[in-house]
Amino acid sequence: xxxxxxxxxxxxxxxxxxxxxxxxxxxxxxxxxxxxxxxxxxxxxxxxxxxxxxxxxxxxxxxxxxxxxxxxxxxxxxxxxxxxxxxxxxxxxxxxxxxxxxxxxxxxxxxxxxxxxxxxxxxxxxxxxxxxxxxxxxxxxxxxxxxxxxxxxxxxxxxxxxxxxxxxxxxxxxxxxxxxxxxxxxxxxxxxxxxxxxxxxxxxxxxxxxxxxxxxxxxxxxxxxxxxxxxxxxxxxxxxxxxxxxxxxxxxxxxxxxxxxxxxxxxxxxxxxxxxxxxxxxxxxxxxxxxxxxxxxxxxxxxxxxxxxxxxxxxxxxxxxxxxxxxxxxxxxxxxxxxxxxxxxxxx
Numbered sequence: 001x002x003x004x005x006x007x008x009x010x011x012x013x014x015x016x017x018x019x020x021x022x023x024x025x026x027x028x029x030x031x032x033x034x035x036x037x038x039x040x041x042x043x044x045x046x047x048x049x050x051x052x053x054x055x056x057x058x059x060x061x062x063x064x065x066x067x068x069x070x071x072x073x074x075x076x077x078x079x080x081x082x083x084x085x086x087x088x089x090x091x092x093x094x095x096x097x098x099x100x101x102x103x104x105x106x107x108x109x110x111x112x113x114x115x116x117x118x119x120x121x122x123x124x125x126x127x128x129x130x131x132x133x134x135x136x137x138x139x140x141x142x143x144x145x146x147x148x149x150x151x152x153x154x155x156x157x158x159x160x161x162x163x164x165x166x167x168x169x170x171x172x173x174x175x176x177x178x179x180x181x182x183x184x185x186x187x188x189x190x191x192x193x194x195x196x197x198x199x200x201x202x203x204x205x206x207x208x209x210x211x212x213x214x215x216x217x218x219x220x221x222x223x224x225x226x227x228x229x230x231x232x233x234x235x236x237x238x239x240x241x242x243x244x245x246x247x248x249x250x251x252x253x254x255x256x257x258x259x260x261x262x263x264x265x266x267x268x269x270x271x272x273x274x275x276x277x278x279x280x281x282x283x284x285x286x287x288x289x290x291x292x293x294x295x296x297x298x299x300x301x302x303x304x305x306x307x308x309x310x311x312x313x314x315x316x317x318x319x320x321x322x323x324x325x326x327x328x329x330x331x332x333x334x335x336x337x338x339x340x341x342x343x344x345x346x347x348x
Contacts, residue, residue, distance in 0.1 A: 100143040111143035178259040179225040215319040228337035257281035
């Protein structure tokens with residue numbers, strides 16, 4: 001806002017009514033509203049009194065009174081500024097945009113401003129890096145940025161899988177069939193700082209980038225959807241099918257032979273060994289989440305929270321220290337656990 005005045009209502013027919021509308025409209029730039037108030041006040045009292053009441057000078061009040069008298073309500077707008085003359089014509093800007101939005105010739109992957117300058121010179125535009133930076137910023141172009149995305153393959157059962165998870169979680173909340181959410185949290189690095197953290201004057205943490213990597217740690221995350229209670233079981237070996245079978249044996253021992261298990265379709269979850277084990281335990285119903293839809297699995301929300309609150313900014317001397325911190329966090333969280341809520345609305 002601030003470069004133009006709002007569209008005037010039909011009731012604002014006179015200049016005075018238009019000034020009153022600009023002075024009171026919440027979407028008007030403050031400088032325009034201030035000028036409108038000056039002109040309105042000047043119609044009822046002296047320039048000296050208006051300047052004193054509004055904290056400005058008589059010359060300023062006189063300026064806007066004359067501008068509005070000559071140009072009407074448009075006189076409140078800023079006059080065109082001379083400014084610095086344009087260094088390069090529109091053709092140069094178009095050539096720069098064409099380059100910045102195209103693939104840079106190999107072997108380079110992305111454009112840099114220096115490379116764009118050299119390419120522009122080859123087109124006989126003697127531009128500078130600062131001009132390129134200013135021009136691209138004004139246009140919102142970031143030739144050096146990479147935005148990641150994934151093209152999710154169409155899953156004809158996507159809606160059915162998500163609704164099955166939603167239905168199972170909802171039934172668990174009202175005392176239905178036990179529902180567990182499971183996933184792996186893999187390869188978290190255990191890091192120790194070279195120097196201790198310090199506090200800046202504003203209270204923020206100052207941390208040196210250098211660290212020593214001590215170990216790598218893995219967990220199986222499990223959440224009971226009926227209660228919301230969470231477990232993080234540290235994996236002591238590779239997270240393969242054999243390790244996953246041990247987790248399934250543990251869940252069967254704790255929760256009995258009949259429950260619903262929500263998990264993704266990772267290799268260990270769908271291997272022949274796991275499939276054979278599940279065939280021997282027909283009381284365990286598996287709900288597989290759609291591919292590239294980790295948000296469907298409730299335990300993923302817990303992973304995000306523990307990462308932000310404990311792991312991302314935590315320093316640990318050993319893997320045992322890291323695991324202990326996570327277990328302490330789980331213990332504290334489980335004191336106030338609540339049933340899992342999961343809702344999803346299909347697109348219309």
